Structures are given as C-alpha cells and as structure tokens.
Amino acid sequence: MESKLIDTSLKDRVTALNRMIMNGEILTAFDKFYAENVTMQENEDQPTIGKTACRINEEVFVKGITEFRSAVVQNVIISDEISVVEWKFDFTHKDWGTRNFTQVSIQRWYDGQIVNEKFYYNK
Numbered sequence: 001m002e003s004k005l006i007d008t009s010l011k012d013r014v015t016a017l018n019r020m021i022m023n024g025e026i027l028t029a030f031d032k033f034y035a036e037n038v039t040m041q042e043n044e045d046q047p048t049i050g051k052t053a054c055r056i057n058e059e060v061f062v063k064g065i066t067e068f069r070s071a072v073v074q075n076v077i078i079s080d081e082i083s084v085v086e087w088k089f090d091f092t093h094k095d096w097g098t099r100n101f102t103q104v105s106i107q108r109w110y111d112g113q114i115v116n117e118k119f120y121y122n123k
Contacts, residue, residue, distance in 0.1 A: 010109060014076060014083045022071050030058050035113035042119050067092040074102070081109045 013033065020029035040054045041047040048054050074086040085107070090100045103121040107114045 009112075010081060010083065011078050013109070013112065014078060014085070014107075018073050018076070018085060022073070024068060026062050027055070027058060030055055033114055034117075035110065035115045038113075038115055038117070040117045040119075043121065047118075061093075064093045064095050065091050066094050083107045083109065 017029050017033045020026070020032075034051055034054065036051045037049075038051050038054055039047045039049050040057070048057055069090040069092075070088070071090075072088045074088055075084075076086075077084040083106075085105045087103045087105065088101075089103060092098050101121055103119055106118050106120075108116040
C-alpha cells in the first residue's frame with residue numbers, strides 16, 4: 001500500500017516538472033525539483049556534479065535558444081523513485097542550429113527531488 005502512495009506522489013512531481021518544461025519554465029523547474037547534490041549527464045559525456053554547476057549548464061542551454069517551437073512528452077514510466085520521460089523537442093539554438101529530435105531522460109529521485117538525471121539522444 002505504501003508503494004502506491006509513493007508512486008502517486010512521484011507521478012504528481014513528474015507531471016508538474018514536465019508541465020513546467022513544456023511551458024518554457026526550465027530554470028524555475030530546475031530550482032524546484034533538483035537536489036543540491038544532483039548529477040546530470042548527456043549521453044556518455046562526463047557527468048556534471050552539483051546543483052550550481054548543473055544550473056550553469058541549464059542557463060547556457062536556455063539562453064542559447066533562439067526559437068522554441070515545442071516540447072512534447074511522448075511517454076512516461078514511473079517506478080520506485082525512478083522516472084523515465086521520452087520527449088520530442090523542436091527548437092533552434094544559436095550554437096546548434098535547428099534541433100528536432102527525441103530524447104529520453106532517466107531521473108532518479110530522493111526526498112522529492114532529482115538526484116541523478118541522464119539524457120539519451122542522437123547528437
């Protein structure tokens with residue numbers, strides 16, 4: 001029975017996080033849902049460690065977007081403090097040009113916040 005409550009609570013957090021991202025509130029969502037000791041990793045690149053360093057990367061990403069067309073959640077899987085979100089993104093970035101791709105994000109949660117997130121996508 002307790003597991004169901006945890007799943008429901010995690011589902012609510014993931015839903016709120018995804019909604020904020022789709023509304024372009026990426027940095028606000030980051031501040032709200034990411035732990036101080038978070039690690040984030042793009043594909044097989046070296047992970048970035050700590051909320052301050054990860055937020056700097058998020059700021060660089062957000063500031064580089066010149067046109068944001070859409071972010072759509074394709075699928076979500078939630079289980080035992082882990083969430084997997086499949087995204088379809090379409091935007092233009094000043095450094096990367098037009099980007100229209102699918103990304104899978106695996107998030108590990110602890111105490112209501114993301115402590116580890118890894119992104120998988122084609123470069």
